[in-house]
Amino acid sequence: MVRFLKSKQKVIAKERVKTLLTLAEKSFHKNPERSNRYVELARKVAMKARARIPSELKSKFCKHCYTFLQPGVNCRVRTKNNKVVYYCLNCKNYMKFPFLREKKLRKKKTGTPSS
Numbered sequence: 622m623v624r625f626l627k628s629k630q631k632v633i634a635k636e637r638v639k640t641l642l643t644l645a646e647k648s649f650h651k652n653p654e655r656s657n658r659y660v661e662l663a664r665k666v667a668m669k670a671r672a673r674i675p676s677e678l679k680s681k682f683c684k685h686c687y688t689f690l691q692p693g694v695n696c697r698v699r700t701k702n703n704k705v706v707y708y709c710l711n712c713k714n715y716m717k718f719p720f721l722r723e724k725k726l727r728k729k730k731t732g733t734p735s736s
């Protein structure tokens with residue numbers, strides 16, 4: 622029962638993270654500060670429930686400074702060696718994401734996802 626509740630909590634947390642990041646996206650052009658606040662909340666929600674932030678949402682904010690990222694506004698997006706590279710203009714750091722299909726293939730082959 623406890624385990625069930627915990628997994629349920631994770632599902633709820635993920636939903637909340639998704640909602641918060643959607644809100645962050647919507648308010649970005651009007652109020653970037655508020656977007657950053659939403660990112661902060663989303664991270665807190667995920668941490669509290671020990672849920673992982675879904676990979677498709679990880680590119681929404683900078684993992685170094687947690688600024689909400691809007692491609693073309695405060696981050697640059699490039700592709701390189703089958704990776705999507707995000708360059709955060711706020712903290713001048715890079716984030717790299719392997720293409721999803723590639724990632725899945727690699728997972729099947731080696732059993733461990735590489736960074």
Ligand SMILES: [Zn+2]
Binds near residue numbers: 685687
């Ligand atoms: Zn950053």
